[in-house]
Amino acid sequence: MLIRTATMKDLEAVAAVEAECFPPAEAATKEAFAKRLEYYGNHFWLMYDGDKLISFVDGFVTDEADLTDEMYEKAELHKEHGAWQMIFGVNTVPSYRKRGCAGELIKRAIADAKAQGRKGLVLTCKDRLIPYYAKFGFVNEGVSESVHGNAVWNQMRLTF
Template sequence: MTIRTATIEDLETVSAVEAECFPPAEAATKEEFEKRLTHYGKHFWLMFDGDKLIAFVDGFVTDEADLTDEMYEKAEMHRENGDWQMIFGVNTIPAYRKKGYAGELIKRAIADAREQGRKGLVLTCKDRLIPYYAKFGFVNEGVSESVHGNVVWNQMRLTF
């Protein structure tokens, strides 16, 4: 398995993995990924099995302390020197789940954010995933204001 950051050339494969991992109401569109890759491709961590993209984690950097729904749609809000690394998506295609690959990508995102001098990382997740992210040091801050995909999201933060 190899891990690298993304470029615009990864648009098709990233979009395909997202569509395989999330229901349509929650999945980012190809157009949204095009903007994201253009603005913050260095904040996409991609994992490959040979030439096959099997998992990725993405999110931009900001000085805002809380993750908002607006951030998903406005890639131009990215600030390379911001304080907080946001995590918008953790994706692993079904055939590769439960093997620790997403965890490896999360650890890499954490290590990179620490090395880049961030204050920490912020993500939102559904109730069932709170214990999973807690294993990496994320602390549940309660129900988020997010209404993304018409589901309830919890905001979790890892502070360095």
């Protein structure tokens, strides 16, 4: 398995994996991913099995301490030297789940954020995933203000 950051050439594959992993109300569009790749492709961690994208983690960097819904839509808010690495999506195609793919990418994102001198990482997740992210050191801060996809999200933070 190859792990690398993204370029615009990965747009079709990233959009296809997102559509396979999230319901339409929660999935980012191809257009949104084009903006994300333009502004922070180096904050996409991709896992390929041969030439097939099987998993990815993405999110931008900001000085804001909390993840807001506006961040999903406005890639231009990315600040390369910001304090916090946000995680907007953790995606693994269904046929590759339960193999540790996403976990490897989360570990890489954590290691890169630490090496880059960030304060830590922030993500939001549904209740059922709180124990999963806690395994990596994320602490649940409670229900976030996010209404993304008309779902209830918990904010979790890993502070270095």
